[in-house]
Amino acid sequence: DAGVIQSPRHEVTEMGQEVTLRCKPISGHNSLFWYRQTMMRGLELLIYFNNNVPIDDSGMPEDRFSAKMPNASFSTLKIQPSEPRDSAVYFCASSFGLVSYEQYFGPGTRLTVT
């Protein structure tokens, strides 16, 4: 079975540019999570969807960040405009059901903003 798929795996962009990260959750999972990992702050939850609806976006750092889940098999995290401090590894994770907590992570996207 395919796990969580993320693309691209690496992204290098210049400050001010728009960045779009993509995620395909595990088939059948109906909860999707976006995390950011940095040395300074560790793993932080950015936003969480259930049945394609955003449930908690309190972790989204600024209005420059937005996330969508147009259908059960696809989600995007967009940063516009990007800044050097956005450089991090962004992970997508998915889980099944409202009461099942096992989250399965994708391989991550390493973002570098110069």
Added chain:
Amino acid sequence: GENVEQHPSTLSVQEGDSAVIKCTYSDSASNYFPWYKQELGKGPQLIIDIRSNVGEKKDQRIAVTLNKTAKHFSLHITETQPEDSAVYFCAATDQTGANNLFFGTGTRLTVIP
């Protein structure tokens, strides 16, 4: 929200010895406590979890214990092998019962052959 603390930040053990990583949490309503292993360049991988209705769970060489009264839980790895070398994260849910996980800061485990 939930606050999860993890110790130690680094741990080195000889191959074959045991390794123990400890975490504490702040929200007494937390009821799910997973452990993740992250290898270099990869995403965190769920290795074991425990729910609040049990005190211990074991899976081959790894085990997790939970003390709800003291609000702490631990990961135990026995007969360590070089491939156990990785960063380990503990996590806990918060009182909302939602799927949000709050992660510890990680423990870098090195198993010396």
